[in-house]
Amino acid sequence: MPANDAARREHDTLFPAHRSTLAETDPEFVVSFDDFAFDETLRAASISRHHRLVVQLGAVIAVGAQHEFRVLLGAALDNEVTPVEVKEVVYQAVAYVGIARVVDFLHITNEVLTARGVELPLPGQSTTTPETRFEVGRAEQTAIVGDRVDAMYANAPADAVHFQRFLSANCFGDHYTRTGLDVRTRELLTFAMLVGLGGADNQVKGHVAANLHVGNTRADLLDVLTVLVPFVGYPRTLNGLAAVDEVAPPAA
Template sequence: MTINDTAKAYHDQLFGDLVSTLARTDPELIGYFDNFAFAEVLADAAELDDSIDLHTRLLVQLAAVLAAGGLAEFKVLAAAGQANAGVTPVELKEVVYQAVAYVGMARAYDYLHAVNDILTAAGVELPLPGKATSTPESRQFRGHVVQEQIVGTGRVDQMHAAAASDTKHFQRYLTGNCFGDTVARGGLDLPTRELITFSMLAAIGGADAQIRGHVSGNLNVGNTRARLLAVLTVLVPFIGYPRTLNALAAINDITPPATD
């Protein structure tokens, strides 16, 4: 199948003269995949919300590919994003750092090394300047502030109060570690971080309740139904239909479509 001009132009913009070996060994698959992922999908996403530009698209796709366990694909996208899409070294690091909270270090470990290799090859000196905004003493307070922005005023205290005595430490972890240590970091603004979280949860599978929670969280920090749908649209080629449809159900449940 011939790759159409729109898909070819996008491929060349993002990947330059890189030619996948799969284009030689599996030309039919790559033909219809590229036409779908790099033309049809992008047109539909732009119609929903044209603020999902190349830079933002790469951030959410990197987050989803990491959560889905696609290390080889992640390396290609990360290198291309850093070289050709304006994804900064700090942003690459922050996507992976945030992943530790949502997919765990066991999965994120290889991706952290992959980013380090990409940045080192590009001549970036490591470590990067720190982006922490909390200390061991302030992490609970800082996390509480950020968590409330996402889940709503008063909800954090309610969740802590409602937890059984032998499970209260999980709420403490969420506030101090997930939000205070991680989500409160600099380098990415909060609406972008929530899109990244949504993308990871959509891709990881089995996190339907958390997806619904973070659809609400996205709305609370200023993202819209249209923006979430545009993000989910650009994830379809990378996470497949079952996980896409689960995430779509969560969006429709929390922010239903307008009726004509």
């Protein structure tokens, strides 16, 4: 039984030159997966293909799926996600997943871009300096997270306040202030990565609130979760949904 027409069209748009060997060894599974991932979930979401691929790339890094990342990366580059945007996804993942995992994805990205004739390094996107990263980062953090940043500093024990400085200067100053992705997209990306990572429920809740603060909506967050289901599974997705329901409950 072939995949339905809508799933086949979307699959061919994303992967025009890629045919998985699983189509030969596991055809029944592939049809079921394609119908779900490339039709059923998409009918339940209004997220653009561009933003869908951006958040899926981030979540796949968080999961640690190198093969799937390589395949999705090709689809992203074939569908208007720029090399700069791809690099920004990978760079931002370091703040949430850590370089130990992300370095492999950075090498994959460089291999794929080089094979496509993209000259590296890409133009720099940093807007801060070593002298300004803390001040500018804390201002950006406050713009995204809100006034609770001051409380985070005030409540931090003296021997642990350096973690707050790290967040301001590194997570926000070194990453969120970069060009290449706008802040609303970065927040959706962070939400997707934290959901994909699993075990970060408090941080997921915090970034649900941050998404709302920068102008994203409950519907935007539900769209992200909807397109992540096939790639990160139900437990992580449903934990993300619980966080959205708690912080941004549906209208009465």
